[in-house]
Amino acid sequence: MTYTAEQKRNExxxxxxASLALCPAGQLLEAISSKWVTLxxxxxxxxxxxxxxxxxxxxxxxxxxxxSTLRSLERDGLISRRIxxxxxxRTDYELTSRGRSLLPIVFEMKKWAEENxxxxxxxxxxxxxxxxxxx
Amino acid sequence: MTYTAEQKRNExxxxxxASLALCPAGQLLEAISSKWVTLxxxxxxxxxxxxxxxxxxxxxxxxxxxxSTLRSLERDGLISRRIxxxxxxRTDYELTSRGRSLLPIVFEMKKWAEENxxxxxxxxxxxxxxxxxxx
DNA sequence: CTGTATCCTCTAAGATACTG
DNA sequence: CAGTATCTTAGAGGATACAG
Numbered sequence: 001m002t003y004t005a006e007q008k009r010n011e012x013x014x015x016x017x018a019s020l021a022l023c024p025a026g027q028l029l030e031a032i033s034s035k036w037v038t039l040x041x042x043x044x045x046x047x048x049x050x051x052x053x054x055x056x057x058x059x060x061x062x063x064x065x066x067x068s069t070l071r072s073l074e075r076d077g078l079i080s081r082r083i084x085x086x087x088x089x090r091t092d093y094e095l096t097s098r099g100r101s102l103l104p105i106v107f108e109m110k111k112w113a114e115e116n117x118x119x120x121x122x123x124x125x126x127x128x129x130x131x132x133x134x135x
Numbered sequence: 136m137t138y139t140a141e142q143k144r145n146e147x148x149x150x151x152x153a154s155l156a157l158c159p160a161g162q163l164l165e166a167i168s169s170k171w172v173t174l175x176x177x178x179x180x181x182x183x184x185x186x187x188x189x190x191x192x193x194x195x196x197x198x199x200x201x202x203s204t205l206r207s208l209e210r211d212g213l214i215s216r217r218i219x220x221x222x223x224x225r226t227d228y229e230l231t232s233r234g235r236s237l238l239p240i241v242f243e244m245k246k247w248a249e250e251n252x253x254x255x256x257x258x259x260x261x262x263x264x265x266x267x268x269x270x
Numbered sequence: 271c272t273g274t275a276t277c278c279t280c281t282a283a284g285a286t287a288c289t290g
Numbered sequence: 291c292a293g294t295a296t297c298t299t300a301g302a303g304g305a306t307a308c309a310g
Contacts, residue, residue, distance in 0.1 A: 029248060031255070033168030051292055062284060067293065077258035088291040089290080098251065105243050112240060113164060116233065120166070123212035186272055197304060202273065223271040224310080274309075281302085289294075 031076055032102070036061050036069040041099065041106050044079065048094040078102065166211055167237070171196050171204040176234065176241050179214065183229040213237065 031037070036058065043049060043057045054066060061069070070093060073079045078099035084090040095103075166172070171193065178184060178192045189201060196204070205228060208214045213234035219225040230238075 029168075029170075029173055029244065032244070032248075033164070033170075035164070035168070038164055063293085064285090065283065068283090075259055075262040076255045077262075083292090086291095087290095089293090091292065098254065101251070102247065105240065105247060108240050108243065109164065109167070112237065113167075116236070119233065120211045124210055127210040198273080199305090200303065203303090218272090221271095224273090226272065272310090274307105276307085277305085279302105279304080282300095284299085285297085287294105287296085290292090 031072065034069060034072065036065060037073065038106055038109065040066075040069055040073065041078070041095065041102060042110065044093060044095045044099070045103065048082075048092040051091050051093070054093065073099070166207065169204060169207065171200060172208065173241055173244065175201075175204055175208065176213070176230065176237060177245070179228060179230045179234070180238065183217075183227040186226050186228070189228065208234070 039058050039061070040054065043054055049057070051066075051070075054070075055061070055063065058066065070079065070081070074081055077096055079093050080096050082092045082094070084092070174193050174196070175189065178189055184192070186201075186205075189205075190196075190198065193201065205214065205216070209216055212231055214228050215231050217227045217229070219227070
């Protein structure tokens with residue numbers, strides 16, 4: 001049985017993905033770059049927040065997404081969860097020191113996003129219009 | 136017709152998503168945080184690269200994903216594409232100045248990821264083991 | 271070499287309802 | 291209030307074949 005160059009390349013890809021998955025950065029970038037991670041971290045900058053409070057602060061996230069984002073961050077040791085067994089129950093989320101070590105990056109991303117939002121919007125429109133004309 | 140508090144909250148969410156989508160940061164974070172964006176940008180740090188070269192540098196990405204990532208970055212004005220009409224055809228991708236303005240952030244993310252990869256791996260294992268025992 | 275088009279699968283994520 | 295479970299669906303992404 002023979003392979004084309006294309007097929008060989010596909011095999012190489014599979015091997016690569018199976019073993020190292022991605023470059024060192026890649027693994028964590030996925031964890032950090034989830035749609036809501038940055039927003040949750042920013043919401044916790046000022047201090048511990050209750051679950052219900054986070055929902056108000058980040059109305060774009062469904063409860064399901066919020067919970068799963070929080071679980072994921074907890075698993076990675078970026079936030080901690082403290083439960084107070086009252087009725088009704090109460091839970092507070094807080095950045096760990098490792099979570100706080102991400103703050104400089106998160107702030108920079110926020111800053112960059114705010115500074116470039118306008119221009120990127122313009123680029124997109126220009127690009128899309130060009131697609132309409134010639135695409 | 137009456138609504139429960141839960142339903143009202145869901146409605147509020149929809150409105151929010153429909154109008155502002157997300158906070159200023161959110162819009163762009165999605166663009167930046169795609170699985171391959173960081174890797175492509177890092178691959179272009181040293182200078183322009185051909186399509187085939189990028190495939191070699193980032194073997195984890197299928198051609199489809201690579202192309203669509205490149206298109207997305209081009210649309211946002213973060214990279215430029217120059218085509219040379221020879222046979223076979225040749226295309227080179229290069230960071231624009233706006234793309235280069237992302238480099239400090241990308242480097243910091245890479246650095247953070249490398250520094251914390253080990254500890255986060257440990258946290259995950261501990262967390263997962265706990266789940267097995269008590270979850 | 272660089273890309274597009276097709277098909278197909280599988281997961282992310284929303285809606286909803288329910289438990290402690 | 292905080293969280294889980296279930297159902298369902300849109301879309302991301304892989305495999306493959308083809309085109310300029």
